[in-house]
Amino acid sequence: MAHNGETNFIGGHWRGDPQGETRPQHSPIDESAIGLLCWSSRQAAIDAIAAARAAQPGWRKVSTWDRARTMRRIGDAITAKRQELARLLTLEQGKPYAEAYFEVGKSADGFKLAADLVKYLEGTTIPTEDPTKRVMTFYQPRGVYAVVTPWNFPVNIPVEYIAPGLAAGNSIVWTPAPTTSLVAMALVEAIQDADLPPGILNLVTGAGNVVGDEIVSNPGTDAVGFTGSVATGKIISQRAAGKPQIMELGGNGPVVILDDADLDRAAAATASGSFVNAGQVCSSSERILVHRKVYDAFAGRMAAAARAVVLGDPRKEGVTMGPLNNEGVARKVAEHVGDAVSRGATAIAGGKFPKGALSPLYFEPTVLTGVTRDAIINSEETFGPVAPLLVFDSDEEAFEIARDNRYGLVSSVFTQDIDRAFRYVEEMPTGIVNINDTSNYWELHIPFGGVSGKDSGTGRVGGRHALTAMCDLKTATFTVR
Structure with a gap:
């Protein structure tokens, strides 16, 4: 892939931006230059919007079945380039190749899922008080969708919006995170291999606060549609006031380990939730509440799991964790760990940047014991490979700690008591509650x-939920005489 700075895809053509700036792109693995990226001006974004507006009326008139066939062709095209995409994903994002290969596979599945679901996007007929009236509802595309996505899953997260958006008949203008553009x-090249009409999908690279x-x-x-940080999400909500919005923002657990939990199962699942993708997951297990009766035993298992992680060059076989993606997240991880330790916590595994790493972005898989509720790591999303353990003595205290947080995305609870499990499902202030599994468990449909009253966003991605959210529900009434 050689674009020489022509990294915007607008109206079916790759182009640069004479008003923008071309900068080298560097890999987090070893800081090597891996390409050139156009940091575009607002004019490039305006041009992309114009292309999307011109193309969308024709796309919405394409039959649902034909749009579904296109989505399936896109899924096949991504599968055909799965290895190539996975290698580039590892190089630019920093995750191990096995994780990258899995992510690309899920993105292909996302298009095929949209192809299946859009054919069953059914409306309703509504009984009326007036005997002369017949009322029906049906779905129509909203029009031109603006999609802004992050760097932690730079292939699959965009597909969570692009696939249902295109299947429903929308056109898309997409701005990806600069570090994974x-x-x-x-991905756009693979999609275009399926002969998507020009202007239906447009890509504009550059700074989020510009394009x-x-x-x-x-x-x-x-x-x-936006996935990213709470701070950016709030800005976007204001800047896009009046427009329908899907906002998938940050999370901070919690994971709850009850005194009757299967500790081996709980530790394995929680460690996976803490260290997969170097902890750079919005549903990561990064606030872990452990009952006092099992605290020491669980902590020992977590430390062993952390020491079993192989940190290194993610392109190499056997490496299970690569670097963090960028300097900002690396700095935040170090600050959160340092703050917790200053308040009395102990790093029983990891806790620092390793010596001799290929770049400054590698951070050891870390387990912290003795974490206090006033620590920043308990109140803010860390987004790194850190498992902070807090202690509690009763279900009521666990609920109190769980609620004392501005996030409300995903939680996990480990227990062998079905009644207790259902109580936690009811009480946990999160949009998802996983019982006896990693907080990262999720499937595309x-x-x-998040939940209301928290800062984890509004609306839902996933399957038909994203599909209906990306449509207008229209009502038609008829008079029968």
Whole structure:
């Protein structure tokens, strides 16, 4: 893939931006230059919106079955390039190749799922008080969707919006995170292999506060899909005021280990939730509440799991964790660990940047014991390979700690008592509660999102839930005489 800075895909063509700036892209693995990226101006985003607006009326008139066939062809095209995409994903994002290969496979599945579901996007007929009336509802595309996505899953998260959005008849203007924009370009190339009409999918690379801001605020876009930080989500919500919005924002657990939990199972699942993708997952197990009766035994198992992680070059076989993606997240992880230790916590595994690493972005898989509720790591999303353990003595105390947090995305509970499990399902202030499994458990068709009153976002991605959210529900009334 050689674009020489022409990294915007607008109206079916790759182009640069004479008003923008071309910068080298570096791998987090070893800081090597891996390509050139155009940091575009607002004008490039405006051009992309114009292309999407021109193309969308024709796309919405394509039959649902034909759009579904296109989505299935896209899934096949991604599968054909799975190894190529996975290698680039590892190089640019930093996750191990096995994780990258899995992610690319899920993105292909996402298009095929959209192909299946859109054919059953059925409306209703509604009984009426007036005997002369007949009322029906049906779904129509919203129009032009602005999509802004993060760097932690730079292939699959965009598909969570692009696949249902395109299947429903929308056109898309997409701004990916700058640090993973090369793999975003490769994804667009794979999609175009399926002969998607020009202008239906447009890519604009560059700074979020420039091109991202333009596509969400411009009156030429009709709706917004965003996955990312709470701070950015709040800005986008204001800038896109009045537009339908799907906002999948941050999370901070918790994972709850009850005194009757199967500790081997709980530790294995929780460690996976803490260290997969170097902990850079919004549903990561990064706030772990452990009953006092099993605290020491569980901590020992977590430390052993952390020491079993193989940290290194993610391109090499046998490596199970690579670097963090960028300097900002590496700095935050170190600050959160340092703050917890300063308040009395102990790193019983990891806790620092290793010496002799290929770049400054490698951080040891870490387990902290004795974490206090006033620690930043308990109140904020760390987004790194850190498992902080807090202690509690009763279910009521666990509920109190769980609620004392501004996030409400995903939690996990480990118990062998079915009655207790159902009580936690009812009481946990999160959109998803996983029982006896990692907090990262999710499948593409399952609704994913936060709860009201918290900062983890609005709406749902996943399966038919994203599909209906990316449509207008229209009502038609008829008079029968």
